[in-house]
Amino acid sequence: MSLQVVTANRLDDGLVVFLTADGGWSENIHDSRVADGKEAAAVLLKEASAPELDVVIVGPYLIDVEQGDGGLVPTKYREVLRTKGPSVRQDLGYQAV
Known part of the structure; x- marks a missing residue:
């Protein structure tokens, strides 16, 4: 099984975000909490799918x-x-910064 992270889109601006170790969301993939294995990945996805995050x-x-x-x-x-x-x-998105 490969390493996995959770990604989603932020509702207020549509940008791609990644679930972080503290349960927040970051635009930078390097801030992601990494799951190693099927069970750990399922836990991450369940946390990211909590109804209050809608x-x-x-x-x-x-x-x-x-x-x-x-x-x-x-x-x-x-x-x-x-x-x-x-x-x-190239004038839009993360590469424009």
């Missing part, structure tokens, strides 16, 4: 990550794009 985030789900030289890196291209922002408009 006013903060939408659509939480698990993604596979691996430890890279610079920290956590998603293993799927779709998730790499979500962490960086739109690929067709």
